[in-house]
Amino acid sequence: MSSHADPTLSAALSEIDALVDRFGYTLMHQVVLTVSESIFFSAYGIFFAVALYSIFRKGLKVRAATVMLVVVVLLYASSLTQWIINLWTALEGIYSLLMVPGVPIPDRPALFFEDFGKIAVPGEGLFVFNMILGDAVVVWRTWVVHCHRILAILLPCVLLLISFVFGLMDIVCNSNLGRATPLPGATTVCPQADLIGWAFSVATNVTCTILIGFQAWRHRKILRLLNAPGKSRRMSSEKVLSLLVESGAIYSLLWLTQVISYLDIPLTSPALFAWAVLKGMGNQLSGLYPTLIIVIVNFRRTIWEETPTGIGNALPWVPNSNPKLSGITDTFGSLRAGDVVHLQSVIDIGTEKAMKHAGLAQDYEV
Numbered sequence: 001m002s003s004h005a006d007p008t009l010s011a012a013l014s015e016i017d018a019l020v021d022r023f024g025y026t027l028m029h030q031v032v033l034t035v036s037e038s039i040f041f042s043a044y045g046i047f048f049a050v051a052l053y054s055i056f057r058k059g060l061k062v063r064a065a066t067v068m069l070v071v072v073v074l075l076y077a078s079s080l081t082q083w084i085i086n087l088w089t090a091l092e093g094i095y096s097l098l099m100v101p102g103v104p105i106p107d108r109p110a111l112f113f114e115d116f117g118k119i120a121v122p123g124e125g126l127f128v129f130n131m132i133l134g135d136a137v138v139v140w141r142t143w144v145v146h147c148h149r150i151l152a153i154l155l156p157c158v159l160l161l162i163s164f165v166f167g168l169m170d171i172v173c174n175s176n177l178g179r180a181t182p183l184p185g186a187t188t189v190c191p192q193a194d195l196i197g198w199a200f201s202v203a204t205n206v207t208c209t210i211l212i213g214f215q216a217w218r219h220r221k222i223l224r225l226l227n228a229p230g231k232s233r234r235m236s237s238e239k240v241l242s243l244l245v246e247s248g249a250i251y252s253l254l255w256l257t258q259v260i261s262y263l264d265i266p267l268t269s270p271a272l273f274a275w276a277v278l279k280g281m282g283n284q285l286s287g288l289y290p291t292l293i294i295v296i297v298n299f300r301r302t303i304w305e306e307t308p309t310g311i312g313n314a315l316p317w318v319p320n321s322n323p324k325l326s327g328i329t330d331t332f333g334s335l336r337a338g339d340v341v342h343l344q345s346v347i348d349i350g351t352e353k354a355m356k357h358a359g360l361a362q363d364y365e366v
Contacts, residue, residue, distance in 0.1 A: 016105055023097040023108075025267050029276045030090040036280030041083045044288040048076045051291050054298035068294055071137065075287035078130045082283045085123045089116060121175045128167035128197065130286040135160050135204045137290035138248070141297075142208040145215050145244070152211060159204040166197035195262045202255055209248035216245055243296070251289045258282040 051072045060066050096112035103111060139156045146152035173190035176183050183190070257278050265272050 019105055019109070022267060025272075027090070027093050027097065029272050030086075030093050032273055032276035033280045034086050034090045036277045037083055037086055037283050038280075040281050040284035040288065041079065044076070044079060044284050044291070047288060047291050047295060048072065051295045051298070054295055058298060068298075071133065072291055072294060075130060075133060075291060078126045078133075079284050079287040082123060082126045082130070085119050085126075086280070086283065089119070092116070117177075120177075121171065124174050124194075125171050127283065127286070128171060131198070131201050132160070132164050132167060134286045134290040135163065135201055137293055138205055138208050141244070141293050142211050144297075145212050153208075156204050156207050156211070159200050159207060163197050163200035163204060166193050166200065169193040170197055198258060198262070202252065205248065205252045205255060209245060209252055212248060213245045216242075247289075247292070251285070254281070254285055 052069075055065060055069050055072065058065060060069065092115055093112055096115060097108050100108060100111060139153055139160055142156060143149075143153045169189055170193040173183065173186060173193055176186065176190075260271075260275050261279050261282065263275075265275055
């Protein structure tokens with residue numbers, strides 16, 4: 001028996017060993033991604049159920065409630081489909097790379113990527129859809145906080161439009177992969193389309209958070225100028241303001257972590273496990289956060305709503321005597337009728353006039 005191994009056999013075994021190593025890393029990362037996404041999808045399911053409860057609790061008598069229901073369902077359906085696609089990818093990878101009969105090991109990666117290519121475009125399309133629709137909800141929140149002023153959301157709308165355009169480019173580029181005739185300019189635009197679309201999504205969220213923070217600062221400053229009665233009520237309002245600003249900041253930071261998805265990480269690097277966890281989170285986060293915003297608003301946790309003895313009833317120039325109007329919250333279209341008048345009055349009056357009415361507010365406390 002020869003003491004030296006056959007060089008040809010050794011080379012073949014080395015190639016198979018390398019392929020098996022790649023199979024192991026690929027499947028391990030895909031399983032981690034699926035587990036991570038499953039955890040966040042489970043949390044999303046809870047918020048989705050609460051959102052449905054809050055919507056049906058208020059009823060579908062107005063068009064705004066119907067629109068809100070459609071948005072919530074679309075976001076959840078898209079996230080559910082993404083989760084199913086990634087779960088299928090993990091199971092299909094295990095089968096194609098390890099269990100498929102009659103296919104040599106060196107040929108199995110091609111089989112797996114052939115099957116994966118069939119769902120890559122729908123998966124990317126769903127991600128872009130959730131990202132754009134979720135950002136639109138964030139822009140809507142900013143618009144409501146700024147009393148429906150279009151000028152206040154002009155910059156976020158421009159950023160959202162650019163994100164939408166590059167998102168479409170990314171989908172078109174993915175659908176054109178492998179074709180004999182490439183798209184004009186594909187070599188320049190396609191490699192960066194997804195990154196640019198995501199970057200403008202981050203910019204949209206950061207801009208909206210800054211705009212809401214500025215409006216929150218103005219609101220708190222005016223309340224203090226008015227010396228509004230009831231410290232606990234003012235603190236309650238400030239807590240809700242902080243909730244909106246801080247939630248936007250946290251979401252922006254979490255969304256910023258998705259930059260790892262666009263980095264070229266070696267297959268054997270431990271950083272790829274971080275990629276798998278953060279990627280799974282990002283797939284669900286883009287739908288979860290807008291749903292959370294709708295839940296907050298539906299449970300009357302908007303920054304302008306007060307208790308029945310709040311500042312809206314304390315100010316003498318606020319007509320809020322109609323009980324039918326004061327109890328209505330149009331989530332997508334307006335605030336409560338009495339609060340709209342109060343807010344507009346408070347924002348529009350100058351500092352001098354605010355100081356003039358500061359003492360009057362206490363005299364009219366209910």
